[in-house]
Amino acid sequence: MESTRTPRAHHDRRLLAVLAVATLFHGGLLVSGSFRRTYDAYVHIFFADHYARGWFNTWEPRWYTGFTTTSYPPGTHQAMALASRLVGLEWAFVTVQLAAVLLLVVGVYRFARIWVRPEAAAWAALLAAVSSSIAEAVHTFGQLPTTFSLGFLLNAMPFAFRWVRWGHGRALLLAVLCTAATTAGHHVTTLFGSVFFLGPVVATALLDRLRTPLPDETDLHPTRVTRRNAKPLIVRRVRRILPATVRAGVYGCLVVVTLLFVVLPYWLWSSSDPITQIPIPHASRADFLSDTNAGLVFWAVPWGALLLLLPFAVVRGLTNRAWPLMASVLLLTLLGTGGTTPIPRLLLGGAFDILTLDRFTFWATIAVLPMAGWFLDSLHVGRVATAVRTQLGRAALPVIQVGLALAFVGMAVFAADLPALRRFQPDPIDPEPIAQFMEKDQHDRWRYLALGFGDQMAWLSANTDATTVDGNYHSARRLPELTSTPVERLEGAKFRGVPGIGSLQQFLAVPGKYHLKFVFSNDQFYDPLLAFSGWHRLEVLANGIQVWEREDIAPLPAELPSREIPTWQRALWGTVPMTAVVSALLALLASITNRLRPPRRLRAAAAGLRSTIGQSWPARRWADVDGRLAAIASTVDGDRIAPRW
DSSP states (O other): OOSOOOOHHHHHHHHHHHHHHHIIIIIHHHHTTGGGGSSSHHHHHHHHHHHHHOTTOOEEOSSTTOEEGGGSOOHHHHHHHHHHHHHOHHHHHHHHHHHHHHHHHHHHHHHHTTTSOHHHHHHHHHHHHTOHHHHHHHHTSOOHHHHHHHHHHHHHHHHHHHHHHHOOHHHHHHHHHHHHHHHHHOHHHHHHHIIIIIHHHHHHHHHHHHHSOOTTOOOOSOSSOOHHHHHHHHHHHHHHHHHHHHHHHHHHHHHHHHHHHHTHHHHHHHHHSOOOSOOOOOGGGSBTTTOHHHHIIIIIHHHTTHHHHHHHHHHHHHTSTTHHHHHHHHHHHHHTTBTTSSHHHHHHGGGGGTSOTHHHHHHHHHHTHHHHHHHHHHHHHSHHHHHHHHHHOTTHHHHHHHHHHHHHHHHHHHHHTHHHHSOOSOSOOOOHHHHHHHHGGGGGGSEEEEESOTTHHHHHHHTOSOOBSOOSOGGGOOOHHHHTSSOSOGGGGGGGHHHHHHHHHHHHHSGGGGTEEEEEESOGGGHHHHHHTTOEEEEEOTTSOEEEEOSSOOOOOSSOOOOOOOHHHHHHHHHHHHHHHHHHHHHHHHHHTTOOOOOHHHHHHHHHHHHHHTTSHHHHHHHHHHHHHHHHHHHHHHHOOOOOO
C-alpha cells in the first residue's frame, strides 16, 4: 500500500524474472535427474506409458492382475504420453512437471493480485519459485498432478473474482475452462480447492460488492441505525450483493458440472466398484509430537522459512479484506497437523484414514503467499523497512533482507535435496536386463514379483509387457490378499512388519494360483523367506538383481480377462480431459498476451449496434452505472484499497 502504482510493463518484467528463477532452479534439478529419487514420479510415468500404448484403452493388465485406469484422472498422464512421442517417457515427465511449476508460479502471482498490489504479488510469486513446499512436492515426492492441477486452479481464481465482482462474461468462460483443466489433472484439488481457495475468493468478491455503493444511493453513512432507516439500509445491502450472489451461484453450479463431466468415467467407476480395503497407514496422519521425523518431512520442511513470516501474515490478513483467505490458511494449517490433535479427524470423518494430509499443509503454504509477499514488499520499500531503520538502524535492514533470502533459498535447496540427505529409495536399478529376461524364452507368459525395488518397480513395469501381482497404486487393488492387509506394495513388505510379511507369504506359498513364476530380488532380507517357500535362485542378472524361480507353474492363458468400460465412456476419457487442458492453456495464453479479442468485423458490428440503441433511457442509465463501477474497479484492482462501508 505504501508505494505508487507501477506500470504494467514493469509487472510483466518482474514476473518474467521470477519465471526465469523458477526455470533455473526447478528445471536444473529436474534435468539432473532429481525425479528418479522421488516417490511418485515413476508411478505417473507408468500411467503415461499406458496411454502411449493405447490412448483409448482403459484396462491395464500389468498390475494387480489387471485394473482400470479410470481410477485416476488422466490429464497429466495423457500430456506426458503426448510429449513422450518426441522426447521419451522420462523427459516427458521433466517437461510436463517444469511446465506445471511455471504455471503454478504464474497462478500464485495472479491469485495474489486479488489481495495485494502488483509489487507484493511479484514477491509472492518469487516466494513460490523458491518455496520449500513446492521443492519438496516436486523433487522429493514427485507429485506432478498436485502441482499441475493447483496451477490451473490458481489461474482460475482471478477470473472467478472478476465474474462474481463485476459480471464479466469472458471471465466466467476462462474460470470454467481453468476449473475443468484442474479436474482433468486431479479431481481432489477441485473438490477441496473449491472450499479453501475458491471460497475465500467468492467471499471477498461478495464483501467488496457489499461495501461498494450503487450510483443512485444517497445518505451512505447514517450516524446510527434506527427503526426508521433499518429497512432501507437492509434493502440497500441486498441490492448491492444480490446480483453478485447469483453470479457466484452460477459459477458454483458450473464448477460442479465440470467436476462431474470432465472425469465422468471416474465417478461411474467409483460408484460401481467402490474402494473397500483396510486403510494404509501414512506418516502425514501421525502425531508429529511423538513422530518427529514425520513432523519434519510433512510439516516443518514444507513451511520452512515461511514460519518466520507467518505471524505477520496472520495478523495482517485477519485485519483487512483478506481475512477469508487467512481463515482458510489457518484451517488448512490445522488439517495439515495430522494426528497431532483430534480436530482433523473430527472434521474429515472417514476421509481422515484415506487422504494423505500433507496436501493440506502444501495448500496452506501456497495460500499464505499473498500475505507473505505483502511483508517482503513492505520490507523492501514500505512501513516495515521504515520501522526496521528507525528501531534497529540502517545497517540492520540489508542484514535482515539478506538473511531472509538465504533462509528461503537454503530451505528450498534442503527440501529438494532431502532424498540425497536421507535415503528414501534403493540405488538406481537398470530395468533393461529384467525386461530382456522376461522376453527371453517366453518368460512373459508368467507373472513376476519384484522385491526391494521401491518405487522403481513402476519404472520396471513401464519397460516391459510382463505382468505382476503387485503394483504401485493401491486404490486400484482388488485382490483380497492385498486389500485385507495394510500393505501398500508387496515389494516393501518388510517395512510393514508381520502384516507385510504375511501378505507376501500368501503369494510366495501358493504362486500357482496367480501364475507367479519369477521373483526379482534386490534385497537379501527376503532370501530365507523365498527359500523356505520352495523357491530356488536361478541366476544373477547384469544389473545385480537375483532371479528366483518356482517350478511347475502353469503359464497364463492366451486370453486374459479384462473389464473394459463401455465405448462411450472410453471416448469421453480419451477426449474430454485433454481437451479441457488444451483449451485452458490456449485461453490463458490468449489472456496473458491480451489477444483474446473478438474479430474486427464483429467488434465493428457491436459498435454499430451500441450506437443505434445508445440514446435510449435504459442504455444511458446503465452506461452511468457501468462508468461508476469501472471507476471503482480501477481503484480496487489497481491499488487494492477496499471501499469503506
